[in-house]
Amino acid sequence: MKFFLDTANIAEIEEAASWGVLSGVTTNPTLYAREGGKLAGFHAHLKRICEIVDGPVSGETVGLARDEIVREAQELSAIAPNLVVKVPTMPEGLAATKVLASMGISVNMTLCFSVPQALLAARAGARYVSPFVGRFDDISEDGVDQLGQIVAALANYDFRHEVEVIAASIRSASHVTKAALLGADIATVPFAVLKNLVKHPLTDRGLESFLADWEKVKNA
Ligand code: E4P
Numbered sequence: 001m002k003f004f005l006d007t008a009n010i011a012e013i014e015e016a017a018s019w020g021v022l023s024g025v026t027t028n029p030t031l032y033a034r035e036g037g038k039l040a041g042f043h044a045h046l047k048r049i050c051e052i053v054d055g056p057v058s059g060e061t062v063g064l065a066r067d068e069i070v071r072e073a074q075e076l077s078a079i080a081p082n083l084v085v086k087v088p089t090m091p092e093g094l095a096a097t098k099v100l101a102s103m104g105i106s107v108n109m110t111l112c113f114s115v116p117q118a119l120l121a122a123r124a125g126a127r128y129v130s131p132f133v134g135r136f137d138d139i140s141e142d143g144v145d146q147l148g149q150i151v152a153a154l155a156n157y158d159f160r161h162e163v164e165v166i167a168a169s170i171r172s173a174s175h176v177t178k179a180a181l182l183g184a185d186i187a188t189v190p191f192a193v194l195k196n197l198v199k200h201p202l203t204d205r206g207l208e209s210f211l212a213d214w215e216k217v218k219n220a
Contacts, residue, residue: 001180003197004055004166004188008032008045012191013052024055026108026130026168026188028086029062043079050080056128058108060086061096069096077105084128086110089117094124101125108166118150122159129154130188132169133179144175148182155183173197 002023005016008031016022027046037045046059059079061072069092073085085100086108087093097107101124108128109121113136121129131150136143151165166186167179173196176187189197 001176001184002055002186003194004186005194006031006168006170006188006190008035008037008049009191010035010045010048010052013049016191016194017052017054022053022055023186024057024084024188025049025053026058026086026166028058028060028110043075046076046083047079050082053082056082056084056106056108058084058086058110058128060110061088064090064092066092066095066099069093070099073100073105073107074103084108086130087126089113089121094120097121097124097126101127110168112150113146115149115153118154118165119157122154122157122163126163128164128166128186130166130168133167133175134169134171137171143169144178144182147179147184151183 003021004024004026005013005022006026007013008027013025050057059076061069063069063072069087076085077083084106087097088111089109097109100107106127108130109126110130112118112121112129112131118129131147133143133147136146147167154163164185166188167184168188170176170187170189170193176197179187
């Protein structure tokens, strides 16, 4: 499984990149707004992220009509070679994805909540499909189960080899474990979750006792 960071925060991205485990970044309008982002600085902000990350960086379109999405996507994809255009799952989004795929522009189809949506995204030529796990849990449904169904359904068809599943809207280490067991290619996680993934109380306790014993060795 590859790990993407789900953030628009530059400091978080730099820190995660320094750990050597970061394969990409996903952003969305909410994450950019959370950083106090302004329209005028949007492209420059994505460019900075693309420079830090050695891997795909998703920047999202906000247009609702096919041609508008395609135009936005062309502008975004000109920012950097590793910029991937994120397009919402909707009829005009599928139509735009078809056009963008024919232009060689990679699309991450986002806001995906069902098997049919994922199959349509793949059929339209999306390079990535992003099922949202946590938002199902937020409404007391089983997001992991939905993710498993999407991974299994895509595996029944040839395009499984061309589409990577990004487990998105991840809230916990348990989500990541379950997504990996289901065969999701990527988990895109907030920085707080990434930090939790590294931690285990037994690791902390073990390290503490190793260091204490090493003090004894030094003083022996
Ligand atoms: C996916 O790429 C989205 O940016 C993200 O995972 C949404 O997660 P949220 O439900 O925590 O907003």
